[in-house]
Amino acid sequence: MLPPSYHKDKEEKTMRALVLVVVLLATIATFSHAGPPPRQVHNISGVNCLSWRLGVESNNIRDWTMVPQQCEGYVGHYMLGHQYRDDCISVAISAVQYAKNATLAHDGNDIWVFDIDETTLSNLPYYARSDVAFGATKYNATKFDAWVSEGRAPAVPGAVHLYTTLLSLGIEPVFLSGTKSEFRKVRIANLKKAGYSHWKTLILKGANDTGTAVEYKSKKRTELVKKGYRIIGNIGGQWSDLLGDNAGARTFKLPDPMYYIA
Ligand SMILES: *[C@@H]1O[C@H](CO)[C@@H](O)[C@H](O)[C@H]1NC(C)=O
Numbered sequence: 436m437l438p439p440s441y442h443k444d445k446e447e448k449t450m451r452a453l454v455l456v457v458v459l460l461a462t463i464a465t466f467s468h469a470g471p472p473p474r475q476v477h478n479i480s481g482v483n484c485l486s487w488r489l490g491v492e493s494n495n496i497r498d499w500t501m502v503p504q505q506c507e508g509y510v511g512h513y514m515l516g517h518q519y520r521d522d523c524i525s526v527a528i529s530a531v532q533y534a535k536n537a538t539l540a541h542d543g544n545d546i547w548v549f550d551i552d553e554t555t556l557s558n559l560p561y562y563a564r565s566d567v568a569f570g571a572t573k574y575n576a577t578k579f580d581a582w583v584s585e586g587r588a589p590a591v592p593g594a595v596h597l598y599t600t601l602l603s604l605g606i607e608p609v610f611l612s613g614t615k616s617e618f619r620k621v622r623i624a625n626l627k628k629a630g631y632s633h634w635k636t637l638i639l640k641g642a643n644d645t646g647t648a649v650e651y652k653s654k655k656r657t658e659l660v661k662k663g664y665r666i667i668g669n670i671g672g673q674w675s676d677l678l679g680d681n682a683g684a685r686t687f688k689l690p691d692p693m694y695y696i697a
């Protein structure tokens with residue numbers, strides 16, 4: 436049996452809760468009428484481009500094929516302005532801090548996996564072309580391959596600093612890229628020109644490397660681990676560089692709001 440005071444207590448509590456809710460609703464109503472909603476500076480024609488970019492970078496938005504038309508200008512300003520540069524450098528600094536503190540075996544088997552596109556080499560000069568529009572036009576493999584063949588992609592901001600720090604710590608770089616192996620010569624020349632001259636191995640996509648980027652990169656990383664290498668870190672511009680098997684003890688995501696690779 437519950438004491439009679441129980442029900443009375445309960446009633447009083449309910450009343451108090453009700454009063455609280457009413458006060459809260461009144462407060463919300465007052466403030467919501469206080470003025471117009473905050474200005475949506477990044478909301479162009481119904482697409483909030485900053486929200487879109489956050490969704491893309493956090494892997495909430497997936498399988499997109501093109502930058503929304505309305506966000507071409509936003510992405511262009513981001514990529515060409517100081518924010519993209521600062522964001523890349525910030526990622527590199529985090530990776531350096533982590534690497535300096537990592538426990539290493541110093542037996543030549545500590546490795547760091549680098550993706551190439553938008554990780555070590557930047558395709559920004561290509562994406563800034565008016566017909567490419569920072570990814571707001573349909574991907575054209577013929578055109579992109581022609582750009583890769585030019586072999587003049589610059590380094591991604593901060594990436595050479597990370598690379599040289601890793602070398603000084605005794606962590607061996609491994610390049611793992613979805614670039615087709617037919618571009619091996621020009622890619623090596625480009626890497627050297629951009630400031631990367633040494634690596635344990637450079638893995639490009641062969642004719643038999645089918646499947647998604649996640650599958651391909653997982654397979655290659657697993658082969659490295661089976662050979663006895665320890666993946667201390669893994670850095671990439673796409674989530675598909677960082678997901679899957681043997682992703683590494685830590686992963687670092689660089690910004691890339693221009694294209695999506697599954
Ligand atoms: C963006 O603006 C449109 C109107 O132009 C509005 O309907 C929409 O709710 C806004 N979206 C966001 C996320 O602010």
Ligand SMILES: *[C@@H]1O[C@H](CO)[C@@H](O)[C@H](O)[C@H]1NC(C)=O
Pocket residue numbers: 532533536537
């Ligand atoms: C450095 O490593 C130690 C031990 O592994 C760890 O406790 C600490 O949180 C690390 N510090 C940073 C800044 O990563």
Ligand SMILES: *[C@@H]1O[C@H](CO)[C@@H](O)[C@H](O)[C@H]1NC(C)=O
Pocket residue numbers: 575576577578
């Ligand atoms: C791709 O670009 C090439 C070279 O500029 C052009 O000839 C071709 O028509 C383009 N393909 C598509 C599908 O737009």
Ligand SMILES: *[C@@H]1O[C@H](CO)[C@@H](O)[C@H](O)[C@H]1NC(C)=O
Pocket residue numbers: 641642643
């Ligand atoms: C691809 O696979 C085929 C059939 O197994 C083989 O003959 C060929 O040598 C392989 N090519 C490469 C580049 O590994």
